[in-house]
Structures are given as structure tokens and as C-alpha cells.
Amino acid sequence: MPQFLDFDQPDFEQAFTALLSAKREDSPDVDDTVAEIIANVRSKGDAAVIELTQKFDRIALTPDTLRITAAEVDAAVAEVSDADRTALELAAARIRAYHERQLPEDAQWQDDAGATLGWRWSAVSAAGLYVPGGLASYPSSVLMNAIPAKVAGVERLAMVVPTPDGVLNPLVLLAARLAGVDEIYRIGGAQAVAALAYGTDTIPPVDKITGPGNAYVAAAKRRVFGKVGIDMIAGPSEILVIADGDNDADWIALDLLSQAEHDESAQSILITTDKAFGRAVSDAVDARLETLERRAIAGTSWRENGAIITVPDLATAAKLSNRIAPEHLELCVADVDALSAQITHAGAIFLGQWTPEAIGDYVGGPNHVLPTARSARFSSGLSVLDFMKRTTLARMTPDALRAIGPSAERLARSESLEAHGLSVTARLRKLND
């Protein structure tokens, strides 16, 4: 049974706060192991990567076979059915179209003092994409990470994906090809992150690493942060559905289960203005859990982390939603625009009953790499901007320096930074000669 909370009950605030702060995930402390692996790769390069791949993935590689060849990709991709290929192509096209609109504009203007100011965006030169092996190896995630990088203009996009026992994943390789990935290495774990960050003889280093992974990969990303950029460290998936009583309980149940089936630590919450509808959804979840393929995972997630919250009105729902700051937020109410306008913190919003969250995972267009664990309060989903950076520009004329230079001299003096001030003074002296 999930938790049932009612806003009008006296213990609500306490129960809701507990729900917000519940720790759903135990991250094993693998930091020492990861530090050792990184040091090993930094000192021994390819040899360390090959040795660790032998150990963890049971395949014997040489520097020449670290990289998956174009011919291997061709062969694997040929196995993909036409239907799967068509679906993946549609997803790639829609994700690309959405992300192309995110390309930022450069700016340049002259201000009153005569100074020319502005900024210029440029792409990261080389990016690395981590793709997990085994069950969590999702072709959709390859598209969601690689397409924004390529739209941004990343010249060199290197992907790493472990291939336990040498087995390649045809759909993952097809997604990489559709997205324009330039290099693919059959390595994984902390050693792959280290190779991307520091480079080896075979694998040139990159500037930024993105993509999901297990505890070792997450710890490695944290450790190489600073040497390279990284994306967020994602926690377990979450969905919040706000629904009035005028919905199909089975649809909402399936939406809740579509996050619960990811992971036992995932969290699915329904906020509804209709208590009876909440009970109907609970029953519908139970019915679906009887036959769902991943019922063990989804059932644990729902029982341990799920919640159904009854509220007196949608304004209250919006307020609670903003405190949750959900990764995924589905609005299934009569006036979705009015409710959406009250939402300030959410990774992605799915508006109306015809927009199940799963659409956003695959083919909607927006990115499915989104802030978890309440971090939508301060961060955004993956975007083209994550693969770009901004250089600010400033150009003074003699007149501009005359106008604003004296203030810089004054402030430099007040901060006891004499050379700062003198660099302006020397120029002003020349102008006043």
C-alpha cells in the first residue's frame, strides 16, 4: 500500500515533510575503489582500461580493439527491425527539432559610454557520453544525450558503453549512429570515465562527460569534475500526477507505474482533489501490478515510496507540487493552463490527459534527462546549453575609458589592488597628456 495523505488532516504537514525528506536511495560508498581505478588509468592508460575490462566484462581487448569499428556497428545495426528503426528515427528527428530551438543567440551592443559589450556562445570541442551496459542500456538515453551535443556543435562526441561478454546492443548502436556519435569504445565503469577525462594513448580526452551510470560511474564523475565538466548526478526517477476526478483511473495508474517500474527507489505520487478517484487509482495500480512484467520492482517502489494525496483544491495541489519540485509533472485537470501557470519548480510538465509521461521519455521532443531529488528547485534538464559555453566581450574606446575608468581606479584602491588601479591610471594619463 502506498501512503494515503489528506491535506485536511491535522497530521498532514508532518507526514508530507517526512515524505519530502525520505531518503529513498542508499549510495554505497565506493569512493576509495573509484579513486584507485582513476589513479590506475592515469598512470597506466590503455593497459589499465584493458585489464579492468577483462576483469569486469570478461572480454580480452587490445588497444586496437577498444574501439567498436564502423563495420561492427554496420553489422549490429542490420539486425534492427524496420519497425524499431522507424520508431528510433522518428524519436531522433523530434528530439533534434526541439533542441535546435535551444541554440542561443550571440549579442553585441554599444552602450552610452561608448563601450562595446556582448557575449558569444561556442560549443565544447569534445564530449564523452557514458552509456550503461545490461538492463539500463537505453537507446532513448543515447538520443537524449547525444543529439543536444551535436546540435550544440560538439565536433568530437565519444561514447563509452560496456559490452559484458562482448555482447553488443544493436539499438544502442543504431541510436548512436542516428545521433551522430563519432567514436564508440566498448568500455564502462569508473575506468571509462577516467579514460574520457584524462585520455589514454588510444582514447583522446574530452572536455565534458554526460550520461547515467551506476554508483561507480557517479563517483568517478564527481571525482573528475573540474578536470572536465559533468552533467548532474541523477537520482532515482520520480513522477507527480495532479488529477481531478474526471480522469481514467487506469491511465493514471499506468502513468504512476511507468516511473515505479524503473527502480525500487523510484517514487510515484498522485495529488487529487477527489478522494474517491484516489482510491480508484490505487485499485487500478493493484490490478495492473498483478500482470505487469516488472511487477516486483514496480510493486516495491509503489508500496515503499508511492503516495496518494487528497487536497481541497488545485491551488493547494500547485503549492505542494512546488515543494516537491518533481522531475516529471503530469497535469490531468480541466484547465491545464491555469494550473500550469502556478507551477514554479518542475523538470518537465506534461499537460492534459493525452500526454502520458512516457511520450516525453521517447518521442515528445524535450529532453528526458531531468533534475531529480527536488533539484528542479535550482537546476534544469539536459539541453544544448550544457554543451556550450559563453565568452563575454568588452571593448573600451578612449572616451569610454575616460567615462568609467576613474570609478574602476577608485574601487581598485578601496580593495587594495594597486596594480588593478594603475593599469587604468597609466592609460588615462596618456589620454590626458
Added chain:
Amino acid sequence: MPQFLDFDQPDFEQAFTALLSAKREDSPDVDDTVAEIIANVRSKGDAAVIELTQKFDRIALTPDTLRITAAEVDAAVAEVSDADRTALELAAARIRAYHERQLPEDAQWQDDAGATLGWRWSAVSAAGLYVPGGLASYPSSVLMNAIPAKVAGVERLAMVVPTPDGVLNPLVLLAARLAGVDEIYRIGGAQAVAALAYGTDTIPPVDKITGPGNAYVAAAKRRVFGKVGIDMIAGPSEILVIADGDNDADWIALDLLSQAEHDESAQSILITTDKAFGRAVSDAVDARLETLERRAIAGTSWRENGAIITVPDLATAAKLSNRIAPEHLELCVADVDALSAQITHAGAIFLGQWTPEAIGDYVGGPNHVLPTARSARFSSGLSVLDFMKRTTLARMTPDALRAIGPSAERLARSESLEAHGLSVTARLRKLND
């Protein structure tokens, strides 16, 4: 003596690579101490903060005196000279005008399938600004951190600044007032970061923490990252000047010294097409170092980390600059636009001989919080976007779901995520009834 490198010498590549990878800063390992302080603040709240402030800053506080009152700010600000106030006001107005142009646009459109897609930007609700005490307590940094937050629309901006022996810094408080800071607490160190991240009875928690600090502050920010957002962890300051021979050697020397005087670990590099000019700059630096107030710091920085590099042409200079990815880049050449166009990685560019870098530190308009340690390869200076986040929006119509839903079903099946697929299937079935 700084290093002299010549691109045309056979050992250049080796020497340049060594310069790039030289470790200029030894970060003391304070992680255990910081972990203890954070745990202490989380469990004991105000009491822990008060106890640690007594210990480190030698002042006895109560929960009622943690916050600096408006009357105290009034009294301190009254001490500021008119000239200093005018300079700070000019800086604040210019920084605000620049950052207002960074406000991003929301977007919404309908695509071919009939889906409505878009995104919406919103401000972080509450942000915390760390301001160091003592020598590194710069009013300009208060403006550079606080103004973008307020331009973004942050409702609650809380500042922390240690006041050793109870001494307030009038210019820092004036900068806070000009920038619109809402609350100021007289606390510092890891305990202040912990209080901002987790909150105490007196200090409500924030969502994002920015601002520079010592090793303890940096370690605390790393530790609370995830619970709250943080800005980058800044390393020592750097400047790269690219100059042809047609420049005033003394001006360039002062520009190099204006970074060197920050910190013994700072780095100042000149790349020039004119070897004789390089020697003239070296002489000019030596001459200035005889009288500069901060000559001990600047001299050590210049001798240990400084470099003068001779190159055959400006195209080579641009290539080396992009490998350095400097925090500050000054272009003092005849055709600055042509050279600027070749720069792909730099935090901020200062164009032409009338634009000393110090202008950018105070009154230029662009932010002076910039990526150090080669991180301009993948990151940007502080901006309004650092205090905002983007929520993506998607709304399907029945027709849109008919058009793209089947591809989502297919991909969900290929990833063995049955509930994802069923959430689409159930709706399509209704549409096809």
C-alpha cells in the same frame, strides 16, 4: 624571472604542455573537518553556528544577533565616502544593465503532429551568497554575485559574511544594499554554508549558494551540492595577454601584474609576436615590482607561474590561447576582431589596448566570476541563467498521440519498460474505439 618560451624552439611543445599542466595550488585536505562542521550544524542548528563563530571570529552571538540589522547597515554605509559610493553605484548600474540582457525567453510552438511544445524559465526562489571576510572581502564580488540573482528574479537573497572581532566592512554592506540583498548574517566558514544549505531556526534554507571562499568554504560547497545548487569552485586567477609589438610595455606589465597581485598561485602569461617587446614587458614588470604595494605576492606569482611566449604569428597565438582556455584574455593587436574570431575557449575577452582587464573586474558590465584552471573549455562565467531553471512543456492532442504514440510504444517495448508502453496503449485504444 618568469619562463620564456619560444614557439620556434624544438623543446617548445614539451615546455608548453608542462606550463599547461603545472599544479599551482595545493588544496589542503579539510574534508573531514568540514564534514564534522556540517553534521554539527545539521543537528544543533543555531547553537552550532554560534559556537563556531565564537571560536573562529571571536564574537559572542545569540540567535537574535546572527543577522546584521538594517540599522547596523545604515550606520556602516554612512561611513562610505561619496567618491566610493559613486564609483560603486556606477559599477552596480553597469553590471545590472549588462545582466538584464541575459534574461532568457520562454518558447512555445505547435509542431507538425499537432503537439504543443516549449519551455519556461523561472527563478530560483532563494539564493545564498558567500562573502569572505578579511582581505578577500571584495565589494565588487558582492555586486557580481548578487545583481545577476536579483535580475533573475530571486525573491530571497541571503548573504553571509564573517566579521572577525565584530568588524563590519562598510563597502561590502553598501554593495549588498545596492544589489538588493535581502538578509545578511555575520557568519562564515563551512558553518555558514551548512546553515544556508540546511537551514537553522533563524536562517531559512536556500536553494542555491554562490560566491568565493577559502578551502573550508569550497569543501563545504562541494559537500552540500545536490541538496542545493552551487556555482563553480574557483581556482587562482589567470590572465593571458596577446600583444603585438605596437603596445606600451608598461601598460601590458600592469595588466599582467593585476592578476599576479591577487595571489601567489595566480598566473599571468604574455604571448607576443615580437620577442623584443616581450623582453621590454619583462623589464617593465620588474620595474613596477620595485614599488608595487603587493610586490611580495605579485613577484612570487610572476616568478613561479608567469610566462612570456614568443610566436611567429597571431594564428599561432590563437591556437595556444585556445589550449590555455584562459579565464581573462586581453587582445592588444591591430586587428582585434580578426584575432577574437579565432578564439574558441576563454572566460572573458578584453579587446584592444584601451580595455585593461581591471575594467572588467569593476565597471565593464560583464561578470568577473569566470572559469579558471582551463575550465573555460566547458563552462561559462556567472550569469543570470545560474539563478534560473527551465521547465520543459509538452501537450499532446488526440491526433498528435495517434501520430507519434505508436513509436513510443515500440521503443518502450524494446527497452522492456512495459508500463511505459501501456500508458500510451490504453489511450490509443480509447481513441480507436
